[in-house]
Structure formats: structure tokens, C-alpha cells
Amino acid sequence: MEDTIVSNSEFFQRQDDLISKVLPNSLVIIPNNLTSIRSNDTKYPYRANSYMMYLSNWLEPNSVLSIGNFNDLRETTLYVKPRDTEKEIWEGRIIGPEGALSNWPVDSSKSISNFEKSIKSQLSKYSNLYLIIGIDPEIDIIVQKYWDREILDPRLYLDEMRSIKSDSEIELMKKASSISSDAHVKAMAISRPGIGEWEIQSSIESHFTMCRSTKSYNSIVGGGDNSTILHYNSNSDIIDGTEMVLVDAGCEVNGYASDITRTWPVSGKFSQPQRDIYELVLKAELSAIEACQAGSPWVNMHKAASEVLARGLIDLGILNCSLEEALGKNLDGEYRKFFMHGTGHMLGLDVHDVGGGRQGGKPGPELKPGMVVTVEPGLYFAAWRDDISVPKKYSGIGVRIEDDVLITEDGPVVLTEMCPKTIDEIESIVGSAL
Numbered sequence: 001m002e003d004t005i006v007s008n009s010e011f012f013q014r015q016d017d018l019i020s021k022v023l024p025n026s027l028v029i030i031p032n033n034l035t036s037i038r039s040n041d042t043k044y045p046y047r048a049n050s051y052m053m054y055l056s057n058w059l060e061p062n063s064v065l066s067i068g069n070f071n072d073l074r075e076t077t078l079y080v081k082p083r084d085t086e087k088e089i090w091e092g093r094i095i096g097p098e099g100a101l102s103n104w105p106v107d108s109s110k111s112i113s114n115f116e117k118s119i120k121s122q123l124s125k126y127s128n129l130y131l132i133i134g135i136d137p138e139i140d141i142i143v144q145k146y147w148d149r150e151i152l153d154p155r156l157y158l159d160e161m162r163s164i165k166s167d168s169e170i171e172l173m174k175k176a177s178s179i180s181s182d183a184h185v186k187a188m189a190i191s192r193p194g195i196g197e198w199e200i201q202s203s204i205e206s207h208f209t210m211c212r213s214t215k216s217y218n219s220i221v222g223g224g225d226n227s228t229i230l231h232y233n234s235n236s237d238i239i240d241g242t243e244m245v246l247v248d249a250g251c252e253v254n255g256y257a258s259d260i261t262r263t264w265p266v267s268g269k270f271s272q273p274q275r276d277i278y279e280l281v282l283k284a285e286l287s288a289i290e291a292c293q294a295g296s297p298w299v300n301m302h303k304a305a306s307e308v309l310a311r312g313l314i315d316l317g318i319l320n321c322s323l324e325e326a327l328g329k330n331l332d333g334e335y336r337k338f339f340m341h342g343t344g345h346m347l348g349l350d351v352h353d354v355g356g357g358r359q360g361g362k363p364g365p366e367l368k369p370g371m372v373v374t375v376e377p378g379l380y381f382a383a384w385r386d387d388i389s390v391p392k393k394y395s396g397i398g399v400r401i402e403d404d405v406l407i408t409e410d411g412p413v414v415l416t417e418m419c420p421k422t423i424d425e426i427e428s429i430v431g432s433a434l
């Protein structure tokens, strides 16, 4: 079993919490993610489903977790791939039902080949069924064969549980934050005029691997105008000595993500226009972090960042309008041409984690102690866009600064604070490993 800081008793506690929230006599079924083909007979690296990881830390594909509360007693069953010597010779060890039962937080364990038979008899004794539909279509079909009543969604409860992190989850997220911070510092240190975007990507991801972690999303390394493409990830261009690079990369540890963005000039020296934009985004970021207070609505951090950015865009002569017009009635004014995404998202087992965010213009959930959010304002002046006009000196500049923030009773705690972001710090690190 992989090292983890989360104990089996904590996993059992999560299962107990879940079954105390669902209706009496309910069965909750959580299928695991499918594997996916990369080409012919090679597969993408497998990543277990986050709900499966949250409730059982089971990481092998071809598996299903079921948790029932029949007569108020917990009944957790893990259906897993059976042992198979022939297969194991080629593909590696399979834990199997016996291994699962002795080391994982489950009450019983069976071969996945018995799933249909077992679920058929289980369903006949339960009065309610919860299933996350759409993860594994085959499981959906089997379950619906034996259940013609309404299927309920357990995510209603699970997302709320997952949005508040326990001490051990926070510890894992601190570990991920620290590895990602070091990776960014190393990448700054090897930066030089003419460096390839892929070289920076390789340095960052090799550090993740070296620390026995894995990237939690595809690394974004965009030099010059590429930095204005929000989800750029071909990382295939050479970066000119006059340009900055925007790097959005983070690793996960035991499934828990970190998510950091830094932007720096590959020469190690900010030009005045780069400095103007960088300082403005940094000011917006610090103001948004300050707004991450327990008890305040989600939208507050976005408001804080937006106000700083809108005012700054006017001061720099990029917007020629009133502050009201720049900001807009619903934070939808002129400034959105240059800051077109949200200020942050929840962070956890998924990099864009469950349980948060603004949807449909609503203020979003209240920030609570134990939540971890990202704060990531940015400004993007794409040279290739013909729908905007900005002073020439700012054309082709894109800056985003992103940190991971834990909400506590005593105010925001920046988990990624060891990753430098002041202009002085960055200028002293860039190129220092050459």
C-alpha cells in the first residue's frame, strides 16, 4: 500500500459520516474511473476517481465501492480485480479481494466478477439507492437492471464533506505545495534568454517525479504572447530574451493537488512595462488573499482582485473610462477584456475541486475554516487579438500569480508562501543556476 498520512480510521469515519447523512436503509455505490487508451494497446497513466480515493484510498481500476447503512449498521464492500498470475506477470501485482480486506478501510471485499450477482441481492434489501452515474457506464447498466426506482446522487453530501479539509488532508496539501514551490524556484533558476518552454516544463515535472509526486494537471508554460492563452499547453516555443514566461504547474501528493502560477522574465530583469503589469497583478492577488476570511462569501476575493485591477488599468492608461464602467455593475465591465477568468477555485483531490465557486452570478458559498482555495488574478494583453487595443508596450504581456490558501478562523494561511513572488526575489533567482 502506498504511504499515506490518512489513517484507515479516518476513512471509516468518512464512510460513517456519509451514511449518517443519506436516508435510512440506503446503499451508496461509487464506481472507480475507467482506464483510457492512449494508442493501440498503451494507456494513459491511471488516476483513480476522487470520490473513491476520498472514501477508501483504493487506486486500482476495475473496482466499485459500496457503502450501506442497513439497520443503521455500516456495510462497506469493495469489489476489486481478482488475482491473476498470468496478468500479473505482464502488468504487475494485483492486490485482490484478500489483500484489499486486510489493508484497506472496508468491511468486506469481493471479486468484481461477482458484482452483478452480489448487487442484485443487496439491492433487494435496501430501500434507497445512491449512485454517481456516468463514471462507469457498465456499472450504471447493471445497477439499473435491478433498480427501477429513483437513483439519488451521493455527491450532494460528499462534496460538502470534501470541501472541508481534515488535518491530515491539510498536511498532504502542504507537502504538495512545498514540492510545487521548489519546482517553480528551480525552473526560475535555470531560465535564460532563448530557453525552450519544454525545458522549463521538463525541469518542473522532473522535480515532481523526484519527490515521488505526480502533476495534478497539464503544466502550462507559455512564453511571450503564449502567456495570454489561458490553457496553453503545447509548451513548444523558444522564449525570447525580452519576454516573460507564465508557468502554471502543480503536483499532487496522495491525490491532493497544489496549483501554483508564477510569471517571470527569462532574462532575470523586468522591463518597465512588464513591471507595471506584474506589480498590478501582485497587488490584486494580495488584496484577494486578504479577502479570504472565514464567514465571507466566495465573491469577496473576486471583488477585491477586480477592484484593484480595474483601477490599475485606468491608471496605466489601458482603459479610458470611469471606474464604474471599468468594473461594471456585476463585475462584468471593461476590465473583463483583460481578466476573463475567476479569481479562484476550490482545491483538494481535484485541482478544480468540488464544493465551491460562483455559478450563475451568485455570490457562491461562504468561506469556512478548513476550505482550501486558489487565488489567481491575471491580466492578458494578447497581441493576436483584434478586439482590443492597448498601448503597444503592453502588447504580448500575460501575467498570472496564483497561490493556494487555507481558510482558518485566524485569517488566510498561504500554503504556497515559500514560492517567491516579489520582483526583487524573482530577479535574484532567475538564471542563478546557470
Ligand SMILES: [Mn+2]
Binding pocket: 259, 345, 374, 376, 402
Ligand atoms: Mn488554478
